[in-house]
Amino acid sequence: MMQFMLLFSRQGKLRLQKWYAAHQDKMKKKITRELVTLVLSRKPKMCSFLEWKDLKIVYKRYASLYFCCAIEPEDNELLTLEVIHRYVELLDKYFGSVCELDIIFNFEKAYFMLDELLLGGEVQETSKKNVLKAIAAQDLLQELRGIVRTSQANLGGHFRQMQRKLPRDFLRTTGLADVEAWKITYPTHFTNTA
């Protein structure tokens, strides 16, 4: 079972935290501090797995963001790397080419998406299609509301993107480990004025 997942930037700023086991806030802060320092101090070609207390740490860097999971000794390290990757793929599909800013400004979406992929520290749904379907259903409900509230259709980028049959699929073309794919700019297709 995964114990927790942390997303933090190269500067050590925490972007997302998900705890699957109960801890006091103070403890959470302490653990976070400790791990951020530990992971940031590792060199690029080093092994992605670490022993830490009685847990195993699995981490991977995607451009400016580190994804760091703590799993139990009997859990599978390699597959945890792929859980991280699947999560990145989901974010990427949803936001277009995702960047750190997307996660900052839409942190609640990042949490909703994670809840679809992992629940209670276990993998719930590995099908990318099914997760995106669930999130799309949420957004649909949301957008219907939006129309009523402001009479302004506020369509989410992913919808149009899906309709356009994904013209720019970064995963397929460049691979996520590629730093370029994670540039810190506002993707152009996300302007609300469209």
Place this chain on the structure above:
Amino acid sequence: MPTVKGDGMRGLAVFISDIRNCKSKEAEIKRINKELANIRSKFKGDKTLDGYQKKKYVCKLLFIFLLGHDIDFGHMEAVNLLSSNRYTEKQIGYLFISVLIGANNDLMKLVIQAIRNDLAGRNPIHITLALQCVANIGSREMAEGLSVDIPKLLVSGDTIDSVKQSAALTLLRLLRSSPDSIPMGEWMSRIIHLLNDQHMGVVTAAASLIENLVKKNPEEYKGCVSLAVSRLSRIVTSSYTDLQDYTYYFVPAPWLSVKLLRLLQNYPPPEDPAVKTRLSECLETILNKAQEPPKSKKVQHSNAKNAVLFEAINLIIHMDSDPNLLVRACNQLGQFLQHRETNLRYLALESMCLLATSEFSHEAVKKHQETVITALKTERDVSVRQRAVDLLYAMCDRTNAEEIVGEMLEYLESADYSIREEMVLKVAILAEKYAVDYTWYVDVILNLIRIAGDYVSEEVWYRVIQIVINRDDVQGYAAKTVFEALQAPACHENMVKVGGYILGEFGNLIAGDPRSGSAVQFQLLHSKYHLCSPATRGLLLSAYIKFINLFPEIKHIIQDVLRSDNNMRNADVELQQRSIEYLQLSSITTADVLATVLEEMPPFPERESSILAKLKKKKPSSVPEGSEQKETTASKIPAVQMSNNVDIAPPTSINLMSQGESSTDDFVDQGSPQGGSASVDLLGLGSPTQPTAPSVGSGGLLDMFDTLTSHSSAPATNGIDLGGLSGGAEEAFRKFICKNNGVLFENDLLQIGVKSEYREDLGRLWVFYGNKTTFQLNAFLVDVSTPGNLSESLSIQQKPVGGEVEAGAQVKQQFNMACVQEFAEAPVMTIQFLYSGAQQKISLKLPVVLNKYITPAEMDANTFFTRWKALNSPSQECQQIIKATSPIDHEQVKAKASGYCVL
């Protein structure tokens, strides 16, 4: 405007932008405080907020919390959002609650009610939200409140798949956090059939739940074995196109495969031959696939494929029944040892450790010895090198021990500091376990001390001494080798300790050679004396007195040394004590008595190596059960437990080391309060648990020490023998002056905690004895004595305590005390018990001090000031200004003052 997804709360995005534009931490805090004030006023304002606004503000609060600030309001508004029938409002409400509301929050009842409403509703998206919230919080209260609803959702026929998935994992979370709150019902028998479900996502989620149930009760769910095997078989034999979206980078359902393989690791190999064959075929297919050329160059493909492979290998190792599969697994891992991916090399080393413990694959693992040694020397990542050390340790046996130990010793010279201590332990264990020739063993340990002296823990050098003492054939060699090692101009203090002990016992064996004659030996040891810590000096003094017995011809030289001001008037009371006692011993006794007192140490009793115990404590995972089994059978030499120093000398043996030390301790403790902790002696015998001189019928010898002590010691306090307070006790006792609860004493065996409360003249004190060992403590006896006339001032009533303390258990004892008049001394508590047959005695002051009986006087302001003004004679006022050594912390001062009972 930055990107905002969904229905975009504009105000939120503006706020986040503002925060990001803040130039300094102060600016950020200022902006946040402004926002908090704004939200607070909105929530408190008369105007009722609509759902959208509430959602927006709750979301802002959440963001502020995630930035690391504390949030102390808004919870109620979030709970209100839960009952909104608008999805997004509900969703933000649930998110806020999942992140911010702890299990013990007062609002939990309302939350659970809202969850129950959503679960009962027809809308699957609402049900999923509610389930996710339960899975995120997973409190006991939720488990109790929803214990019926959730299992029902899981097995009900009309639940849609995605809800089933969430229900399975939510139930798992509740089972983990409060297993006894979930009633086992009819759902349990149907649960394993979820492995057959059409929907892969449902099977994936259910597999985790089933594994948890199986762990608790494997017999009841035995049926899942064949279901899991057939499901697994269908996956591994399917082509990657069959499973559509559940294929991950050309690997069919890796997550489900791994979960199934893990589920099977809870059972022995299947009994049913058909199932067994099918499982073997699966495992073979997985191994075969590893040899096929990759279908993609992407790392995701190889990771997913190898994740399944490693899990399959884990299962093969777990079943440990098919030699063919084990050897194939080993060969596969051997390939990974040289893979360019660091991750794979790391995992291969780790998995191979397990393979090395299987009798079928141990030999196959050994073939990779060269590669592993190269890894140890060339890997750039210390965590990988650490794995290589573990594997070398696991693959070591009698045939390759010499080589592996040699390589590890060589590597130790340049090893990372973080792994040195563990390496030293491992080398020491291997050298001992596989030593055919004990001269080799002695060489290895002395090399260890030479190369990494600072990392050689006490256990390691204790152990070499035990072994030398127990084995006649190696004593001469050991004496010669330490003699040579001590010739080095700079040698580690641990080397001096070993050298001192061994020469003191067996120096005579090499004295025939004029180059290592008695005087030479003595001069050599003494040349190190001034460089050593008091503890080592104490040991050397004991070695010197042993020399007097071994070599009467140098008696006068040694006596001169003992008599020198540097020793007899040493500031360290222990050294002073030893010098005086040893000098007396050598001058007033006959040669016969001297020979009896200073006889060679008797052999140590055989027990498990304490080094192994230490390693296990340090890294429980690195000492697999299987290898331990092997150790006990393979180890031919007597093994002695030393983790607890007391055992080193059997209490019945009469030798200087045990008797002399004890009497020394008594003396020191009475003479100076800090003496107990500064106890110094050969092999650290005077550690806190040191039993104080059990009265063995040793006649003249004891008498002599009695005279000695009464000659030189200060008059015993209050005329009663405190029996020597155990080390550190005085300091811990002092702490209790200002507090009521805490740990009074702790050593390797026992932890003693105290809790107390006082009202007027009555006090109640609970003592908790915690057994830290894995053995039962027998004949557990607690006695309280009152020094001097304390019994007149303080009456103590003691509740009985059971005679045994189970391993790892804690027992409680209550004391009632009534204060009759003021008192200055504290009662003394003596705890005695048998640990592994050895008598232990601990003496402690019971933390009862006069100030605990101070009671505050109730009075109003007038009475107080009348009294205060009455205090006007000069003798009633006193003021002293001191320089504080540490900053004054109000909270701490308050705690101390109230602990002292003056507040």
